[in-house]
Amino acid sequence: MLASALETYESWDLKKLSIPSRSRLYQLQPVGIGTPLVESLTGYISRLAEAHCVTPKALISRELVSFIPKTYKTTNLFEMRSLTGALNGIGTMALDLVTVLESLTLRSDLRFLSLLTWAGIFPQRRLLRARRAWxxxxxxxxxxxxxxxxxxxxxxxxxxxxxxxxHNQSLCQQCPHCQRQLPPLASYSRPGYCPYCLEWLGVTDNYPFSDKALPSKEEIIWQKWVIKTIGELIANTPHLPKPLQREIVAQAFCRYVNQFTEGNTAAFARMLDIPKNKVWMWQMGKVLPELNVILKICFTLQVSVLDFFTQETVKENYSQSPAIPQNQLGDSITKKLEVKFDSDRTQQLLEDLLQNNQQPLPMTVVAKRLGYPKRILYRHFPELCRAISAQYVKYMKESRIKRIEQCCEEVKQAVKQFYTEGIYPSEAAISRLLAKPGCFRDKEVRNALRAARREIGLEP
Ligand SMILES: [Zn+2]
Ligand SMILES: [Zn+2]
Structure with missing residues (x-):
């Protein structure tokens, strides 16, 4: 037989294939990670149970319970219905469950379905609601x-x-069929359905929408802002290099007090209509403000909650395509993702700012004026931004020295004036006379007062 007539058959490749490790539970993809509409951990458990054709109760009691180390075993978990909201939160319940679920699904992103990343920043109180809203x-x-x-x-x-x-609608918090309030996770939870009467929670005639008073214009503006800023916060959680530490709260307050009221805590507190000692406690890092308070502060300062805390900490990593379509995102957030960066023009503007240094501006204000997030400016022009920032810090230092010198001089004059009028030059009396009454918080000014009193023999 001729060699050319022979046919070559495909040969077997005997090399061993590398088989990825198998997960115990389905590796169900969470919805919307990295977007404002990211799924909740309790909702994920309901969907995971549904994917396995079992109830959440069966999933937890048969699969998860033996791995949950603490006292809250399955049966307890469902008895503590209102506490199941904690599973989406910042405490050990959320951490334990995330750890177990991540090991059983071999996923590493389930912590972003809870607020664990923000555990160091927000206190539990009034953070998440105990019942479902939809x-x-x-x-x-x-x-x-x-x-x-x-x-x-x-x-x-x-x-x-x-x-x-x-949809510009208030969220519902009561099943329109059985009139009950629903826990975040129950034995028979299923996304979109009531775990008690098992009825559909989408639009039905049973909803008493028309009974509800329409929200005021202010309420709508406030809610839109709250949703936008919380949406930005949770969308950016996966981009944070690591969970945020408690110290950044105090740092953020110090930064904003310096920036808005030149380090005057009392003036900052007045501006926000909050007692001074509260702001001082936050600045010292002794207490953490609740999210509701942070929201009000950020709304007044016109800064997002994310920017308030992180400044440059967030990595700009928007290239990941969101798991849900863009049209499900908020308008403003979508716009933010699509914003085009005009590099040449921005560079020119930054250089102009650096040269015209009559009144230097902080980078936060520069960023606002140029219409880009500060972190984007830093990423593109780190040196220019650092130079502008350094110029501002220098200017602030010099202004402070000038202000203190002026205060010392005013105090000296005031002491002399009181002395000739036969009035004791107390700190309170002088404060009333000065242009900047808060100036006694600087030790230099207090020293000047002491020196002036000493000169006229009122102090040893
Ligand atoms: Zn809706
Ligand atoms: Zn119901």
Whole structure:
């Protein structure tokens, strides 16, 4: 037989294939990680149970319980219905459950379905609500769409969030069929359904929408801002290099007190309409303010909660495509993701600012004026930004020295004036006379007072 007539058959490759390790539970993809509409951990458990065709109770009692180390075993978990909200939060319950679920699904991103990353920053009080809240219109929309998943967004659990930003409707907190309030996770939980009467929670005739008083214009503006800033916060959680530490709260307050009121805590507190000692305690890091308070402060300062705490800590990492379509994101956030960066023009403007240094500005204000987040400016022009910032710090230092010198001089004059009028030159009396009454917080000014009194023999 001729060699050319022989056919070569495919040979077997006997090399061993590398088989990735198998997960005990399905590696179900969470919805919307890295977006404002990220899924909640309790909602994920309901979906995971549904994917395995079991109830959450069965999933937890048969699979998870033996790995949960603490006293709250399965049966207890469902008895503590209102506490199941803690699973989305910042405490050990959330941490234990995330650890177990991550090891059983071999996923490493489930912590972003809770607020664990923010555990060092926010106190538990009034952070998340103890009962479920939902938008029936969102459920209805996801139900009738072929490619959308019905799930429970984390943002619905925030106590401060009362609205659905996308449908301009108040979130519902009572089943329209059995009139009960629903725990975040129950034995028969299923996204979009009541775990008690098992009825659908999307739009039905049973909802008493018309009974509700319409929200005021101010309430709508406030809620839209709250949703936008909380959305930004949870969307950026996966981009943070590490969980934030408690110290950054005090640092943030010090930074903003310096920036807005030149280090005057009392003036800063007055501006925000908050007692001075509270602001001082936050500045010293002795107490953490609740999220509701932070929201009000940030709203007044017109800065997002994320920027308030992180400044340059957040990595600009928007290149990851969101798991949910863009049209489900808030308008403003979508715009932010798509913003185009005009490099040449920005560089020119930054250079101009650096040269025209009559009144240097802090980088936060520069960023606001140029219309880009500060971290983007730092990423593109680190040296220019650092130079502008250094110029501002130098200017602030010099202004402080000038201000103190002026105060010392005024104090000296005031002491002399009181002496000739036969009045004791007390700190309170002089404060009333001065242009800047708060100036005695500087030790240099207090020393000047002592020296002036000493000169006229009132102090040893
Ligand atoms: Zn909605
Ligand atoms: Zn019901």
């Amino acid at each position: 938008c029936p219109y969102c459920y209805e929309e996801w139900y009738s769409s072929k490619d959308k998943v019905i799930y429970e967004p984390l943002i619905w659990f925030f106590e401060a969030v009362k609205f659905c930003h996308w």
